[in-house]
Amino acid sequence: MSVIWYECKVKYRKTHETGEQKVTTDTYLLDAVSYTEAESRITEEMKTFTNEDFRIMNIKVANFSEVHPFENSDRWFKSKVSLIALDEESGKERKTNIYLLVQANDIKEAFENTTTAMADTMGDYTIPAITESPILDVFPYFTGEEEQLEKFGVETSNTSEDDVAEEISEEVSEESEAV
CATH class of the missing domain: 3.10.20.10 (Ubiquitin-like (UB roll))
Structure with a gap:
């Protein structure tokens, strides 16, 4: 989702x-x-x-696709990233624009942080624009589940719900056996 x-x-x-x-x-x-x-x-x-x-x-x-906070940064910047794909039928390049919100102290650092955020991207991209955003703070949704999962040492970024439930179950079993 x-x-x-x-x-x-x-x-x-x-x-x-x-x-x-x-x-x-x-x-x-x-x-x-x-x-x-x-x-x-x-x-x-x-x-x-x-x-x-x-x-x-x-x-x-x-219209942000992703939000990337970085430590020791106090301002937010809107980065326009153009994803480049080759159209197989026409042989032409197609650009799709996405917008990232990155935290940084200045434009140069915002560019570096955008590049860091895009490091795992497999395709080609360009960064045609970075502007300072009027946003003062970001409040991501936090349910408390993340804290509970971290307590059991479960990595939540690339884990399915079934895997998480299984890992918690194993951790609880090990803790109860130790007692």
């Missing part, structure tokens, strides 16, 4: 480093299954972020 990312614009009173308060509109990104869930999730996230009243100004589907 593919992830649907929602861009949410929220207007609220923000206290700056100088101590003065200004009304600001910030953009956040989160994944959800519907607009209703996106609204609910951004409301919960903002309640933990600010005690002030806030207003959700806009929610729209974002």
